[in-house]
Amino acid sequence: MHVDRFQTLVLNADFRPLSYFPLSLWGWQDAVKAVFLDRVNIIAEYEHEIHSPSIKMRLPSVISLREYVKMDRRPAFTRFNVFLRDGFTCQYCGDRYHAEWLTFDHVMPRSRGGRTTWENVVAACQSCNLVKSNRTPEECAMPVLRPARVPTAYELQKNGRRFPPNFLHESWNDYLYWDSELED
Structure with a gap:
């Protein structure tokens, strides 16, 4: 190697x-x-x-x-962290996608004064984003599955444990807990 x-x-x-x-x-x-x-x-x-x-x-x-x-600081507002907060799941149809197939969607469209903030942005698949367009979820009958909100650093860490990387060296196993319960 x-x-x-x-x-x-x-x-x-x-x-x-x-x-x-x-x-x-x-x-x-x-x-x-x-x-x-x-x-x-x-x-x-x-x-x-x-x-x-x-x-x-x-x-x-x-x-x-x-x-x-x-x-315990406030997590950075990034595209990746929004996807991680939402579990790489479209917040309209509920399907899970790889990051490259997800988009940033403004719940209240920017064309209507919506801002690019934790509280107004969700992960959406490309199809749902196109259907929703510049309408609100109510106008197109596409309710948001989970409301957009600021996650804690702990929540992002917890969500990250659901997606182990492709390679884990054996010496790391004692320090990584991928959604496993420890015995008493």
Whole structure:
């Protein structure tokens, strides 16, 4: 495996991932730099080693930050976060789609004074967005399944756990919980 393919799972100081979707991963160069700057603790390592003239080290596969990063801030208003809030589901027909098949829909159309805010934007499939056009949900008999609202960072993290990435290294499994209940 080429060295550039080694990614490092980044955990907060409480040993929880900084984010689940996208999963908090750093490239091996950033992880090694953080180790040498004493900003992280190495929790697990790959078998693969890197070398310099004076140092040999195994690449970190899991690291934790030394200082806790507070996560209860208001999430950024981005297209991706709207899709994540809505579970990659069209808020008109209820079907789930990949992000590239979803659009941003203004519940109150911009042409009628609707603003681009958490409270007025939902995920919509392209078909529903075309049918709705510049009308309100009431005018076209397409009620919104869940009202548009500002999610918490915790809600986005929880929703992100429903969409595990394609690749999970075995050393990450003890730190990731993909909708599984832990035994008492």
